[in-house]
Amino acid sequence: MRIDLSMPWLGGFAGVDNYAKMGGDPRFWHSLWLTLIYTASTVVLQVVLGLSLALLVLRIPRGQAAMRIAAILPIVLAPVVVGLFWRTLVLSPDVGLVDVVTRALGLGSHNWLGDPQLALISVIAIHTWQWTPFAFLVILASLSALSPEVFEAARIDRASAWQRFRYITLPLIRPAIVIVVIMRTMIALSAFAAIFAATGGGPGTSTEILNLYAYRTSFSELNLGYGAALAVVLLAITLAVSFVMFRVRRRAAVA
Amino acid sequence: MTAAAEASGNRGRVSLRGIVKRHGAFTALHGVDLDIEPGEFFALLGPSGSGKTTTLRILAGLEPRSEGRVLLDGEDVTFREPGARDVAMVFQSYALYPHMSVFDNIAFPLRMIATPADAVERAVRDAAAKVRIDHLLARRPGQLSGGQQQRCALARAIVRKPRLFLLDEPLSNLDAKLRLETRVELRKLQRSLGVTTVYVTHDQEEAMTIADRVAVFMEGRIVQVGRPQEIFARPVSAIVAAFIGSPPMNLLPAEVRSGGLHVAGVDLPMSRPLGADGPVTLGVRPAALRIAPTGVPARVYLIEDLGDTTIVDLDVRGQVIKLRTDHRPQVREGEQVHVAFAADALHLFERDSGLRRSVSEV
Amino acid sequence: MTARRLRTLVLIGLAALLLAVWAFPVLWALLTSFKTERDVLAYPPTVIFEPTLRNYRDVLFGSASILPNLVSSTIVAGASTLLTLVFAIPAAYALARLDLPAKRASGFYVLATQMLPPVGLIIPYYLVLQKIGGLDTYGGLIAIYLTFSLPFAIWLMVSYFEDIPREMEEAALLDRAGRLRALWYVILPQVRGGIAVTTIFVFLNAWNEFLFAVVLGGNRVRPVTVAMFNFISVEQTLWAKLAAGAMLAMAPVIVLGLLAQRHIVKGLTVGAVKGGGRT
Numbered sequence: 001m002r003i004d005l006s007m008p009w010l011g012g013f014a015g016v017d018n019y020a021k022m023g024g025d026p027r028f029w030h031s032l033w034l035t036l037i038y039t040a041s042t043v044v045l046q047v048v049l050g051l052s053l054a055l056l057v058l059r060i061p062r063g064q065a066a067m068r069i070a071a072i073l074p075i076v077l078a079p080v081v082v083g084l085f086w087r088t089l090v091l092s093p094d095v096g097l098v099d100v101v102t103r104a105l106g107l108g109s110h111n112w113l114g115d116p117q118l119a120l121i122s123v124i125a126i127h128t129w130q131w132t133p134f135a136f137l138v139i140l141a142s143l144s145a146l147s148p149e150v151f152e153a154a155r156i157d158r159a160s161a162w163q164r165f166r167y168i169t170l171p172l173i174r175p176a177i178v179i180v181v182i183m184r185t186m187i188a189l190s191a192f193a194a195i196f197a198a199t200g201g202g203p204g205t206s207t208e209i210l211n212l213y214a215y216r217t218s219f220s221e222l223n224l225g226y227g228a229a230l231a232v233v234l235l236a237i238t239l240a241v242s243f244v245m246f247r248v249r250r251r252a253a254v255a
Numbered sequence: 256m257t258a259a260a261e262a263s264g265n266r267g268r269v270s271l272r273g274i275v276k277r278h279g280a281f282t283a284l285h286g287v288d289l290d291i292e293p294g295e296f297f298a299l300l301g302p303s304g305s306g307k308t309t310t311l312r313i314l315a316g317l318e319p320r321s322e323g324r325v326l327l328d329g330e331d332v333t334f335r336e337p338g339a340r341d342v343a344m345v346f347q348s349y350a351l352y353p354h355m356s357v358f359d360n361i362a363f364p365l366r367m368i369a370t371p372a373d374a375v376e377r378a379v380r381d382a383a384a385k386v387r388i389d390h391l392l393a394r395r396p397g398q399l400s401g402g403q404q405q406r407c408a409l410a411r412a413i414v415r416k417p418r419l420f421l422l423d424e425p426l427s428n429l430d431a432k433l434r435l436e437t438r439v440e441l442r443k444l445q446r447s448l449g450v451t452t453v454y455v456t457h458d459q460e461e462a463m464t465i466a467d468r469v470a471v472f473m474e475g476r477i478v479q480v481g482r483p484q485e486i487f488a489r490p491v492s493a494i495v496a497a498f499i500g501s502p503p504m505n506l507l508p509a510e511v512r513s514g515g516l517h518v519a520g521v522d523l524p525m526s527r528p529l530g531a532d533g534p535v536t537l538g539v540r541p542a543a544l545r546i547a548p549t550g551v552p553a554r555v556y557l558i559e560d561l562g563d564t565t566i567v568d569l570d571v572r573g574q575v576i577k578l579r580t581d582h583r584p585q586v587r588e589g590e591q592v593h594v595a596f597a598a599d600a601l602h603l604f605e606r607d608s609g610l611r612r613s614v615s616e617v
Numbered sequence: 618m619t620a621r622r623l624r625t626l627v628l629i630g631l632a633a634l635l636l637a638v639w640a641f642p643v644l645w646a647l648l649t650s651f652k653t654e655r656d657v658l659a660y661p662p663t664v665i666f667e668p669t670l671r672n673y674r675d676v677l678f679g680s681a682s683i684l685p686n687l688v689s690s691t692i693v694a695g696a697s698t699l700l701t702l703v704f705a706i707p708a709a710y711a712l713a714r715l716d717l718p719a720k721r722a723s724g725f726y727v728l729a730t731q732m733l734p735p736v737g738l739i740i741p742y743y744l745v746l747q748k749i750g751g752l753d754t755y756g757g758l759i760a761i762y763l764t765f766s767l768p769f770a771i772w773l774m775v776s777y778f779e780d781i782p783r784e785m786e787e788a789a790l791l792d793r794a795g796r797l798r799a800l801w802y803v804i805l806p807q808v809r810g811g812i813a814v815t816t817i818f819v820f821l822n823a824w825n826e827f828l829f830a831v832v833l834g835g836n837r838v839r840p841v842t843v844a845m846f847n848f849i850s851v852e853q854t855l856w857a858k859l860a861a862g863a864m865l866a867m868a869p870v871i872v873l874g875l876l877a878q879r880h881i882v883k884g885l886t887v888g889a890v891k892g893g894g895r896t
Contacts, residue, residue: 001737002715005816010665019718046848050726053632053635053858054633056628056632057632057727059625059628060625060628060629060632060653063629063632063636066636067632067879068882069634069640069875071639072640072875072881073639073640073643073680073871073874074639074643074879074881075874075881075885076671076821076825076870076871076874077643077825077870077871078824078825078826078827078841078842078845078866078867078874079825079827079865080825080827080842080845080846080872081825081842081845081866083866084777084845084846084848084859085642085643085646085863086642087849088849088856088859088860089642089645089649089856090642090645090859094786097641097642105862108821128856129639130640131640132639137882137885138885138886140883140888142886186732187730187733190732190733190734190735190736192735192827192828193827193828193842194830196827196846197827197846197849211734213734214736214737215736215828216693218739218740219832224740224744225741228737228740228741229738231734231736231737231738233735233736234734234736234737235692235734235737238732238733238734239729239732242728242729242732315787315791317787317790317791337790337791338790338792338793338794338795339793341725342791343791344787344788344791346784346787346788348782348784350784350785350787350788350790352785352789352802352803353807354806354807363789363792363794363802364791364792364793367792367793367794367795367798368793390878411792415792445875537864596738
């Protein structure tokens with residue numbers, strides 16, 4: 001349906017015009033590409049960091065309580081507030097935490113969120129910061145549940161630490177990792193508040209993932225019809241991805 | 256009126272008429288008929304999946320039947336709620352309420368019908384004393400041993416003085432020694448209370464030792480009902496015979512030929528009439544066999560020395576049969592011997608139907 | 618120093634570093650909230666300074682007070698959590714105990730509703746609420762919150778109910794309790810942990826919700842998340858004030874998070890395992 005609030009007299013059923021328009025819209029493809037990068041990198045980072053942290057913490061039983069508190073904090077915060085925090089206190093040029101560190105290290109000062117080149121990286125960092133603890137906690141739980149006897153048997157069979165990790169640990173925690181990947185992918189696809197608060201989709205369109213493009217189209221440019229179409233495409237992608245993932249998961253579980 | 260019935264106040268008469276239970280295309284019970292006298296300790300015996308637990312649950316009202324009627328003391332309770340049947344049940348897993356103390360667990364059924372607090376107190380202590388857990392009333396089920404949990408479940412059942420006890424494999428979660436001890440206690444408890452009890456088990460030794468009467472279930476049907484001694488002495492079919500006894504009855508393919516028995520290649524003349532010629536299954540209990548100079552040829556396969564009893568596994572033409580004796584047999588493994596049995600110790604079943612062939616007594 | 622001890626020290630050092638990365642931003646914000654604006658902009662950043670409560674006072678009692686926003690958030694999050702529990706618990710119980718053929722499909726369906734990007738839904742919601750005059754009303758916003766809280770709560774609670782063996786109810790029924798009393802006296806006490814976890818997560822999600830609040834709310838219904846967002850444009854670089862505001866806005870969920878640590882961790886991991894196990 002075509003509802004252009006700035007030109008309400010054009011209301012009426014627009015059929016698939018919106019979708020056709022999408023195909024030729026470079027901003028759409030750019031947005032899709034950004035969404036892909038954003039989703040893939042945040043999920044991969046979360047898993048890798050979460051796994052490393054979990055393995056690390058496993059060796060230090062007394063640190064686990066402290067790590068747990070540190071892990072809970074980012075998760076309970078509102079994403080919009082996290083976006084604001086980072087925008088002001090962490091990533092501001094000159095006074096932000098990161099900038100202070102880079103200046104101290106002699107790497108100069110940067111406009112992390114205002115520079116189109118750096119904005120996407122910054123936004124990925126924000127999301128990863130907030131949600132890695134989730135991956136960490138789930139993987140840690142899975143690791144803690146492993147019975148030590150399997151590892152003892154492997155040690156007796158003269159497996160090195162790396163071999164033990166690769167052939168025993170990883171396969172045994174695979175279900176947990178798969179769950180983390182699925183859930184985080186879904187969340188990454190629908191992430192909105194943090195990016196919106198940090199950059200609003202900018203500068204320009206350098207952090208305008210599909211979510212934000214749809215929002216801006218609907219509420220800033222008041223082109224509700226096209227915005228809705230964009231949202232539907234995102235919906236379809238999410239459903240398709242989740243369907244595929246659940247299939248893969250089921251097959252992996254059976255195997 | 257029997258003594259047991261009198262003790263029970265003549266309550267707890269059970270009648271099942273034509274109970275059929277279907278799950279979609281699968282029929283779990285094919286028309287079960289049963290009559291249980293008040294005060295009886297009645298066992299439902301059978302292998303897993305034979306329908307005995309389903310029958311119990313239909314009796315309790317926990318599952319609806321597809322066809323048939325359930326009568327308690329003459330009343331048709333087929334459609335009545337479980338809570339309204341005045342029936343108590345001990346589940347295999349005990350189903351104790353983990354968040355309540357033992358006292359509260361036992362008190363629960365009384366509190367549900369608004370029994371005044373002092374009556375509750377008395378009844379709970381009474382029931383707990385009967386099963387000897389009165390010192391554990393403040394504990395939670397999680398803090399009790401398996402045996403104690405089981406007694407707590409029992410106390411919860413007896414506190415209401417129901418007209419019928421239903422026990423679903425109550426001993427299967429206990430270790431072997433405890434099982435034997437508890438078995439006896441259960442029986443004594445039931446006798447002192449006089450409550451009609453229906454007891455489900457797959458352990459034939461259990462059923463045979465404690466029940467007044469047993470109903471043997473096979474594949475959704477009752478194949479034999481009677482006192483344990485009757486079932487032991489005259490099993491109605493080869494299947495029942497093979498299920499009862501430890502070790503179970505030996506079954507060998509045989510043939511009735513001109514009035515004699517032909518088994519494992521030899522002819523054994525018999526002094527009693529065996530009925531018509533034809534293929535049969537011969538049944539002999541392990542305790543009825545003995546090593547003899549003549550008889551059925553066999554090779555000693557294994558000797559199991561159990562201390563005061565010995566079980567000898569014998570190979571008869573590829574089939575293993577067992578012999579049981581209290582004397583130490585003078586044979587070695589691998590040796591060729593003969594086994595014989597008394598004429599009145601044999602059971603004959605038709606080969607095709609498996610049903611008992613009636614042989615007139617000598 | 619033995620190689621082993623050295624290794625342990627390195628590991629501890631690494632862990633401490635990572636801990637810092639995760640805890641620091643929040644602690645830094647806390648610190649900042651007590652600074653004067655000048656101290657905030659100082660470089661190198663000061664750790665030792667003269668603390669002031671001025672920011673908190675401004676944020677609570679000043680002209681742009683966030684007190685009404687806190688009230689708004691409390692109403693919205695509190696009411697939606699309460700309503701969710703009231704409806705989700707019986708629904709989950711029914712779903713867990715009845716053998717409906719739709720059960721397996723509904724599990725995936727519920728999960729799917731959680732995964733749908735909200736952006737796709739706000740436009741129709743906006744239009745509908747506009748038509749019925751539900752925009753910028755508590756009733757309207759809470760109703761929309763229920764659309765995502767309810768499936769989530771039901772999905773969580775169903776797995777907790779399924780963990781209780783059916784024999785519990787059967788024993789209670791035979792003890793003449795009746796369905797409702799069996800649920801109240803026997804089943805619910807056993808899923809207390811599950812109810813706690815569900816309440817925490819539903820409340821967290823509701824309190825932290827932004828997109829629906831900003832689009833479907835307005836001047837009357839403005840939770841703290843929206844207020845914080847507006848802060849940045851209105852207050853420019855008054856970051857100390859922003860920090861104080863953010864601390865107040867997040868105080869409830871931070872406190873909840875710290876108090877209910879174990880429940881949250883259990884909820885996350887259990888939810889992850891069960892979520893995977895059900896489809």
